[in-house]
Amino acid sequence: MRWAVILAGGSGSRFWPLSTPTTPKQLLPLAGELSTAEQAVLRLEGLIPRERILVVTGPALAPRMEAVLRLPPENILVEPRAASTGPALVWASFEARRRDPAAEVLSLHADWSIREDAAFRHTATQALDTAVRHHRLVTVGILPSRPDTGFGYIVSGPPLDDVARTVSRFAEKPSAATALDLMASGALWNSGLFAWTADDLLTEVARHTPEIGPHLPRLAAGDVAGFFAAVTSVSIDVGVLERSAAVAVVPGRFTWDDVGTWDALARVRRRDARGNVTHGPVQLFDCDDCVVWATGDPIVLSGLKDLVVVHANGRLLVLPRHQAAGLKTILDQLPPEVRDLP
Amino acid sequence: MRWAVILAGGSGSRFWPLSTPTTPKQLLPLAGELSTAEQAVLRLEGLIPRERILVVTGPALAPRMEAVLRLPPENILVEPRAASTGPALVWASFEARRRDPAAEVLSLHADWSIREDAAFRHTATQALDTAVRHHRLVTVGILPSRPDTGFGYIVSGPPLDDVARTVSRFAEKPSAATALDLMASGALWNSGLFAWTADDLLTEVARHTPEIGPHLPRLAAGDVAGFFAAVTSVSIDVGVLERSAAVAVVPGRFTWDDVGTWDALARVRRRDARGNVTHGPVQLFDCDDCVVWATGDPIVLSGLKDLVVVHANGRLLVLPRHQAAGLKTILDQLPPEVRDLP
Numbered sequence: 001m002r003w004a005v006i007l008a009g010g011s012g013s014r015f016w017p018l019s020t021p022t023t024p025k026q027l028l029p030l031a032g033e034l035s036t037a038e039q040a041v042l043r044l045e046g047l048i049p050r051e052r053i054l055v056v057t058g059p060a061l062a063p064r065m066e067a068v069l070r071l072p073p074e075n076i077l078v079e080p081r082a083a084s085t086g087p088a089l090v091w092a093s094f095e096a097r098r099r100d101p102a103a104e105v106l107s108l109h110a111d112w113s114i115r116e117d118a119a120f121r122h123t124a125t126q127a128l129d130t131a132v133r134h135h136r137l138v139t140v141g142i143l144p145s146r147p148d149t150g151f152g153y154i155v156s157g158p159p160l161d162d163v164a165r166t167v168s169r170f171a172e173k174p175s176a177a178t179a180l181d182l183m184a185s186g187a188l189w190n191s192g193l194f195a196w197t198a199d200d201l202l203t204e205v206a207r208h209t210p211e212i213g214p215h216l217p218r219l220a221a222g223d224v225a226g227f228f229a230a231v232t233s234v235s236i237d238v239g240v241l242e243r244s245a246a247v248a249v250v251p252g253r254f255t256w257d258d259v260g261t262w263d264a265l266a267r268v269r270r271r272d273a274r275g276n277v278t279h280g281p282v283q284l285f286d287c288d289d290c291v292v293w294a295t296g297d298p299i300v301l302s303g304l305k306d307l308v309v310v311h312a313n314g315r316l317l318v319l320p321r322h323q324a325a326g327l328k329t330i331l332d333q334l335p336p337e338v339r340d341l342p
Numbered sequence: 343m344r345w346a347v348i349l350a351g352g353s354g355s356r357f358w359p360l361s362t363p364t365t366p367k368q369l370l371p372l373a374g375e376l377s378t379a380e381q382a383v384l385r386l387e388g389l390i391p392r393e394r395i396l397v398v399t400g401p402a403l404a405p406r407m408e409a410v411l412r413l414p415p416e417n418i419l420v421e422p423r424a425a426s427t428g429p430a431l432v433w434a435s436f437e438a439r440r441r442d443p444a445a446e447v448l449s450l451h452a453d454w455s456i457r458e459d460a461a462f463r464h465t466a467t468q469a470l471d472t473a474v475r476h477h478r479l480v481t482v483g484i485l486p487s488r489p490d491t492g493f494g495y496i497v498s499g500p501p502l503d504d505v506a507r508t509v510s511r512f513a514e515k516p517s518a519a520t521a522l523d524l525m526a527s528g529a530l531w532n533s534g535l536f537a538w539t540a541d542d543l544l545t546e547v548a549r550h551t552p553e554i555g556p557h558l559p560r561l562a563a564g565d566v567a568g569f570f571a572a573v574t575s576v577s578i579d580v581g582v583l584e585r586s587a588a589v590a591v592v593p594g595r596f597t598w599d600d601v602g603t604w605d606a607l608a609r610v611r612r613r614d615a616r617g618n619v620t621h622g623p624v625q626l627f628d629c630d631d632c633v634v635w636a637t638g639d640p641i642v643l644s645g646l647k648d649l650v651v652v653h654a655n656g657r658l659l660v661l662p663r664h665q666a667a668g669l670k671t672i673l674d675q676l677p678p679e680v681r682d683l684p
Binding site for chain 2: 281283285294296297298299300301302303304307309311314315316317318319320323330333334335338
C-alpha cells in the first residue's frame with residue numbers, strides 16, 4: 001500500500017523573528033491560511049489516508065505536530081537527534097515496511113508551498129507507479145522558474161517509459177553561471193519529492209550507504225535510539241540517490257516552492273495590485289513589492305519598495321528583499337538576548 | 343524685571359506614533375536625554391529665574407508640565423482654548439505685567455533644539471536690551487542653514503545700533519525658489535524667539551490687532567475665559583509683528599531647530615559614523631542615514647538608507663526620510679483605530 005513520509009524536523013532561522021524553535025516555519029501560515037504542514041497532509045487526501053501518513057520530527061515539535069495534523073500518535077516518529085534526511089527517511093521507510101511489507105513510500109517536506117494540489121497528486125501517483133514498475137528510487141523534478149543557486153538540479157538521461165527518465169547526474173547548489181546553463185539545458189530542480197518501495201530503498205542503502213546501511217539491524221531489533229546514535233548524518237541525495245544506479249526522474253507539473261526566505265512569500269502568497277504581500281494589520285501607501293508581516297501592532301508603510309518588514313515575538317526586522325537569503329549572517333551577529341526569541 | 347514665556351501648547355502629529363495628545367513632542371526626549379520643554383527651562387538658568395518663567399499650555403498637558411518643569415503652579419497658564427500664538431503671548435505678557443509692571447518678556451517655544459546654550463543666553467540678553475532701549479518688538483533671526491520652505495524669513499532694514507536692525511519685511515513659508523533667493527540675500531529665519539516689554543506689546547496690539555486688542559479689558563477684569571472666547575485666532579507674527587512699525591531684529595548666533603519632523607532628528611541628535619540616529623534597542627547592519635526609534639521591542643535593520651523606522655504606542659511606522667514632512671497626509675488616510683493612539 002501507499003504510505004507518505006512527511007519530513008517536519010527543521011527549526012531554522014530563515015523566518016526570524018516569526019519562527020521559533022517550538023513554532024518553526026512548517027507550523028506557520030506562511031503560504032496561505034493554514035500552515036504548510038497542514039497543507040501537506042490535506043494535499044494527500046484521496047491519495048494516501050491519514051493512517052498511512054508518517055511524520056518525522058524532533059522531540060520539541062512532536063506534541064504540536066500531533067495536535068495540528070490530527071494523525072494517529074503512533075504515526076509521529078520522533079527522531080532522537082537530527083541526522084539529515086538519510087537516516088530519517090530510512091527509519092520511516094523501515095517503519096512503513098514493518099507495518100506493511102509491501103509499503104510504497106512517497107516522501108515530502110512539511111514546509112513546501114504547492115499551488116496545484118491535483119497536479120501534485122497526479123505526479124505523485126506517476127512517481128509511485130514508476131517506483132513499483134521499474135524498481136527504482138524516483139525523484140520528482142520541477143521545471144525551474146529561475147536559476148536558483150540554492151537548489152540541487154537533476155540532469156536526466158534516456159527515457160524509461162512515457163513518463164520517467166533515468167538520471168544522468170545531480171548538480172547540487174551550482175554557481176549562478178552553472179545554474180543558468182543547467183536551466184537552459186533542461187535540468188530540473190531536485191525538489192525532495194521522492195517515491196520508492198521500502199524494500200528497494202533499504203536494498204540500495206545496504207549497498208551504497210556505509211553511513212547508514214551497517215546499522216539497519218538496530219532498526220530491525222527495535223533500537224531506534226541505537227540506530228540514530230550509530231549513523232552518520234547524511235542526506236538521502238548524497239548518501240543514496242547520487243550513488244545508486246537504480247534512480248529515475250519524473251517531471252512535476254505543479255508550482256513548487258520551498259518557502260526558504262521572507263522574500264519567497266512574494267512568490268507563494270497573494271500579492272496586491274502593486275506586488276505587495278501582507279499579513280495582519282498592515283497599512284500601505286504608495287508601496288511596491290514589499291513583504292510585511294504584522295502579528296499584533298499595526299504596521300504603517302509609505303513610499304517604499306522591495307522591503308521586508310516583520311514584527312513578531314517582540315522583535316522587529318526591516319531589510320531589503322534581496323538580503324532575505326542572508327538573514328542567518330545577520331542573526332549570527334546579533335546579541336543573544338535579541339536573537340533568542342522568548 | 344525679565345520674564346520668560348514658554349509656549350508649550352501644541353499636540354501635533356508630526357512624531358506619530360511616539361507623540362500622543364498627553365505626551366506631545368515637547369515632553370519627549372527627542373533632542374537629547376531630556377525633553378525639549380525641560381531643556382527650555384534649564385537653558386534660561388542664570389538669565390531668568392524659575393519664579394519668572396511662565397508656561398502657556400492646554401488643560402490636558404498642564405499637570406504634566408507642572409510636574410516635569412518644576413515651576414510654581416501659578417506660573418502654568420492654562421489656555422481655555424488654543425487660539426494660535428497671538429492671544430497666548432498677549433495673555434502671558436499681560437499676566438507678567440500684572441505681577442511686575444516693568445516686565446520685560448522673552449518668548450520662546452517648548453519644542454526647540456538649541457545646541458549652544460551660552461550663545462542663546464547672550465542673544466536673548468541682546469534682544470531684551472534692544473526691546474528696552476528702542477521700545478521695539480524684537481525678533482531673533484537665525485542664519486538659515488538650508489532653504490527651508492516651512493519657516494518664515496525676516497528681511498532686515500537699516501541698523502538701529504551695533505546689534506539690532508529694523509525689519510524691512512517678513513516672508514512667510516516661501517516657495518523653494520524664493521527661499522533660495524531669501525537665503526542668498528541674507529534673510530534670516532523667524533525663529534519665534536521674541537523680546538519686548540509687556541507695555542510695548544500691549545500698546546502695539548491695541549493699535550494694530552483688532553482680533554485681540556478690543557478684548558484686552560476682559561484680561562484687565564480677570565476674565566481669561568471671556569478673553570479667549572472673544573478673540574479671533576491669529577499668530578503673533580501676522581497679528582502684530584507684520585503690522586507694527588516698532589519691530590527690530592537681532593541675529594541669533596546659535597544652532598536652532600524646531601524639530602518639526604522625524605527627519606529633523608538627524609540634525610539634532612548624535613549620529614553614528616554612518617549618519618544613523620537611534621534611540622532604544624536598535625541593531626544596525628550596513629545602514630546609512632537612518633532614523634530609528636525603539637521603545638521596547640528590539641529593532642534590527644540591515645542594508646538600508648535614509649529610512650525612518652519608529653515603534654511606539656503599539657504602532658509601527660516605516661517611511662523614507664524625505665517623506666517625514668508629509669506624515670500628516672498619511673495619518674489622514676489611516677483608519678481611526680490605527681491612527682488614534684491608546
